[in-house]
Amino acid sequence: MELGQLFLFVVLLVVGSHGFEEDLEANDAVSNQTATAYSAGVRMGIINPEKYSLRTFEQHERDIFKDTYREYLSLNGNQTISYQNWLLMNNYGILFDTQESMFQRKISKRSTADNKRRFVNTVRKGDILITGRGSGGLLGHAAIMTTDTWVLEMPGGKGWQNGIPDNNRQITKHKWFDIHASDWTTVYRCPDAGIASQAARWADRKYYNPNEGSTKTIHITYALTTNFQTTNPSYCSKLVLQAYYYGTGSNKVIRNPGNAIIVPTSIPTYFLRPYWLTNKGKF
Known part of the structure; x- marks a missing residue:
């Protein structure tokens, strides 16, 4: 399956469907919605937990994702899309080839x-x-x-x-x-x-x-x-x-x-x- 086909397949998946089984034991400080969204990304192979932790996802959700999602809804009011499917559409802000977040903090040994x-x-x-x-x-x-x-x-x-x-x-x-x-x-x-x-x-x-x-x-x-x-x-x-x-x-x-x-x-x-x-x- 080519990359383009894979992307379409992932976007069309229905996340949070009946019988979706949470395999992530979230910390009490993390909401169920956040933990579920993160776990869905892990299950579909979008998120590599070793490169993108739940804590980092939670921070990005709080600082970036939720506000950007509301912006999208305000522009496309006649095209309803769930927060989960919006995350899928944006591939969680993760690059396909490296599985690294675009919002990773820029900490580098290089000047x-x-x-x-x-x-x-x-x-x-x-x-x-x-x-x-x-x-x-x-x-x-x-x-x-x-x-x-x-x-x-x-x-x-x-x-x-x-x-x-x-x-x-x-x-x-x-x-x-x-x-x-x-x-x-x-x-x-x-x-x-x-x-x-x-x-x-x-x-x-x-x-x-x-x-x-x-x-x-x-x-x-x-x-x-x-x-x-x-x-x-x-x-x-x-x-x-x-x-x-x-x-x-x-x-x-x-x-x-x-x-x-x-x-x-x-x-x-x-x-x-x-x-x-x-x-x-x-x-």
């Missing part, structure tokens, strides 16, 4: 300067950047390198419920790192440099300047939308997948996302052989 040096020397045109800082009721954030230096993104922000006009932007890889210095950025790369370059050029032309110039002439509104075909409005992970879907000609690089919300952690699962993304590290 910030050394980490930045490694990041700016690693990233190149077409690379996909995924980090934990999200917006719009989704966990995480994604962007694409349009050149070896420039990052194209839609950062979202306050007021996204009503749409944020002119939200697309390009920043240097140095500035990206500075913004995300306190949280990890995982770098994914398409193994075909030609395909990666095509995707990057498409993103630049459709989301910044049709002539690939340095002046921004395209202005995109940030909003979650299930219409994959349109570029305005759009949001971070939709932008990235569109580049590899529409910008690579007749090559079958990714499967058709259909009309669904694309969460950042799921991006690698859409890629098909021989274009499976490689993880170049976290910085």
Whole structure:
């Protein structure tokens, strides 16, 4: 079963169904709902307890998950989704290939300067950047390198419920790192440099300047939308997948996302052989 199929299978599972047997003896300080949600993630192989403890999950739930879930509901009031299924949709904020949380605290023996040096020397045109800082009721954030230096993104922000006009932007890889210095950025790369370059050029032309110039002439509104075909409005992970879907000609690089919300952690699962993304590290 390919990664994309596995992701769909997991999302469609019904968690907390009749006969679900709790195999986790939660501490009294942890609510039953939290313990059940965590145990469900463990049972389905999403959560590796050795990499993501119940205590850490509880902290993320309190500080991030619950508020983000409420944000999602406020934007999609006519599309009810349970908290458990929302966690599944976001893969609990865990990257599929490493089973590491995007919200893991950035404690490293490397200095910030050394980490930045490694990041700016690693990233190149077409690379996909995924980090934990999200917006719009989704966990995480994604962007694409349009050149070896420039990052194209839609950062979202306050007021996204009503749409944020002119939200697309390009920043240097140095500035990206500075913004995300306190949280990890995982770098994914398409193994075909030609395909990666095509995707990057498409993103630049459709989301910044049709002539690939340095002046921004395209202005995109940030909003979650299930219409994959349109570029305005759009949001971070939709932008990235569109580049590899529409910008690579007749090559079958990714499967058709259909009309669904694309969460950042799921991006690698859409890629098909021989274009499976490689993880170049976290910085």
